[in-house]
Amino acid sequence: AQSVTQLDSHVSVSEGTPVLLRCNYSSSYSPSLFWYVQHPNKGLQLLLKYTSAATLVKGINGFEAEFKKSETSFHLTKPSAHMSDAAEYFCVVTGQETGNQFYFGTGTSLTVIP
Amino acid sequence: ETGVTQTPRHLVMGMTNKKSLKCEQHLGHNAMYWYKQSAKKPLELMFVYNFKEQTENNSVPSRFSPECPNSSHLFLHLHTLQPEDSALYLCASSPGDREYYEQYFGPGTRLTVT
Numbered sequence: 415a416q417s418v419t420q421l422d423s424h425v426s427v428s429e430g431t432p433v434l435l436r437c438n439y440s441s442s443y444s445p446s447l448f449w450y451v452q453h454p455n456k457g458l459q460l461l462l463k464y465t466s467a468a469t470l471v472k473g474i475n476g477f478e479a480e481f482k483k484s485e486t487s488f489h490l491t492k493p494s495a496h497m498s499d500a501a502e503y504f505c506v507v508t509g510q511e512t513g514n515q516f517y518f519g520t521g522t523s524l525t526v527i528p
Numbered sequence: 529e530t531g532v533t534q535t536p537r538h539l540v541m542g543m544t545n546k547k548s549l550k551c552e553q554h555l556g557h558n559a560m561y562w563y564k565q566s567a568k569k570p571l572e573l574m575f576v577y578n579f580k581e582q583t584e585n586n587s588v589p590s591r592f593s594p595e596c597p598n599s600s601h602l603f604l605h606l607h608t609l610q611p612e613d614s615a616l617y618l619c620a621s622s623p624g625d626r627e628y629y630e631q632y633f634g635p636g637t638r639l640t641v642t
Contacts, residue, residue: 446628457532457618457633465628504571514625515584518571 416441418507420519428527433492435522437505440486445509447488448516449479452502461503464488475499500526530554532634534619540640543609549637551602551619557632559625560602562594565616565636577602578625609641 421436439445446465450458462473469481479490488505505519532553541547553560562574576584577596591613593605602619616638620631 448630450633455635455638457534457635458620459633460630463628463630515573515576516571516631520568520570 416445416507416509416517418447418505418517418519420503420505420522422522423520424523424525426525426527427495429497430494433490433495433499433524435490435503435505435524437488437490437519438486439488439505439507441507441509443510445507447479447481448506448508449473449477449488449490450504450506452504452521454501458504461490495524495526497526497528500524532619532621532632534617534634534637536637537635538638538640540642541606541609542642543611545609546605546607548606549604549617549619549639551604551634553600553602553619553621553632553634555621555632557621557623558599559622559629560596560599561620561622561631562602562604563618563620565618571618575604576625583625606639609639611641614639614641 417440419438444466448463449461451461452458461477462471464471464481472478477492481488503522506516508516535550559578561576564572573586574588575594580596591608595603616636618636619634622629622631
């Protein structure tokens, strides 16, 4: 069955330092993978998506993620954290196994220290 | 209005009340979704509508009743809720229900059942 695991429930970085949010997935077929961000009291906003094209995906606000099939990973990175990046981040997997439903990870809360 | 809107943004209701949540999308999409977001739990898909037809009901209790009169509007009718139903209810839409389509989320309705 398809599933997604976000390896860290909370990540804390200093402003201007790199961000790494880890996501591993489980899938027997080629999945589609997404990263969403949720700021307090807001809905979810799409950061980027992977749908079997280029394995390095660039998203909004300087974020990018690399699909690594051998490691079943889809980690989210950003070279330099900004205060406005503080939010909850969700990794999502979908595909044939899930009936094209979205399956969300439990989320990673990112804190940015000034 | 652009994107996906939800009303009301906040709702407090007693266990014997009947209320409805409304979602409207201005994106020309064909699929709409209801999710429940509870603290410390992954987002839970509740219902899926594609071209106004319900295609998914994830074992949701009958005290939640969805309605999709057209591809732009989605309602969630609530009656005799329980305190554990208190959560953020998110509406989303997508061009269709294929795995490569991203979903666009509204800001949510914060529901408190007293």
